[in-house]
Amino acid sequence: MDRMQALGTQDYRNALRLLCGASDAAGDVMSFAREGVADLSRLVASEITTLSICDPLRHTRRVLSNPEGAISAADRLCFDHYFSVHPLVRYHFSHPGGGAWRISDSLSQRDFCASALYNDYYRRIGIDHVVAVPLFVDEGLLVSFVLNRTGRDFSDRECALLDLVRGPLSAFYRLAQSRQPAPGGFAQLPLTRREREVLTWLAAGKTDREIAAILGASPRTVQKHLQHIYGKLGVETRTAAVMRAMELTLRRLAAHPGAGVQASV
Incomplete structure (x- = not known):
């Protein structure tokens, strides 16, 4: 079944409310990032939400995260160690037109929990379910909102909600950059x-x-x-x-x- 068929009227209202806030915050990148990571957590429940920028050439990730301090420097270094085998990174670089994608779309929960990535990284930050929402993908850059939580996986309806707002958020992100004042732009x-x-x-x-x-x-x-x-x-x-x-x-x-x-x- 098409994911969008699972959405109801209230889902569309909530998505519109988020996009109105993102539009208002598109005056600069930091305002957009702050609004985005906060509002996405309200649209789809998430314990840690990040704006993530992955560099495949350097095998590194930079993040803007909410809540503050949720991902330490040691955590980031650990993530970088598994960059090339991370299922979300691999999926979106190989499917640049793909939408919201969960780790469980690539691996069973049993296989994921048995992986070194989970035991070395996700276990330490207390997360066992992840979904990434790409804003831009090419051979040299992956920009995504990433939602993380424990206890229950992200549903098809929640992924449909994320896909619903993905296109406009990508456009607002680009608009925020175009408006970025000197010297930050x-x-x-x-x-x-x-x-x-x-x-x-x-x-x-x-x-x-x-x-x-x-x-x-x-x-x-x-x-x-x-x-x-x-x-x-x-x-x-x-x-x-x-x-x-x-x-x-x-x-x-x-x-x-x-x-x-x-x-x-």
């Missing part, structure tokens, strides 16, 4: 002023022609700026450029966490 990237302007409008969803009209330039000039941006950020596509810029910004923001959110690198 694109101002500190290794780009010229004009390249930052192009990237900002790109993050806002504008086409080459629209950016050209806004900046008083030709579409060809905008395309040249984009090629320079791609080279400097080490990416090949428009979407990847925006997401890489978001990742670099979050690394800086992680050094100065906002109230109520743990930022970890």
Whole structure:
């Protein structure tokens, strides 16, 4: 059965309420992250909720988490040890268009509890059920909201709720990055002023022609700026450029966490 068929009127109302809050908080990345990890925990019960950024090249994860201090530095190092075999990381990198995915969708609970990942990491933080909601996936970056709890697994209805809000949350996240004020936003990237302007409008969803009209330039000039941006950020596509810029910004923001959110690198 299609997961969405399990949703009722109240589920849609709750999802709309969450998205209204996320929209209001999309003025900057930290506000969006703080609102997201708090409100998702209310939409779908979760003992630990994180905004997680996984880097497959470095086999590391950075997190913004709620409640604060739920994941220690030692916990993060332990997670990194199992990065390449983590079922959620592996699934979303191999299925970039996939939606909400539980560990139990990849492993039986018996096999999961017998794994080194569970006994070395999840047991120590008191968690035995996990679901990840991807916002963006490419070969170099995985950005997800991750919900963790103990006692009972996430139901199909709860996963349907998470899938319902996933697309808009991804768009709000990108919008929050495009609005990020200096010095926390694109101002500190290794780009010229004009390249930052192009990237900002790109993050806002504008086409080459629209950016050209806004900046008083030709579409060809905008395309040249984009090629320079791609080279400097080490990416090949428009979407990847925006997401890489978001990742670099979050690394800086992680050094100065906002109230109520743990930022970890």
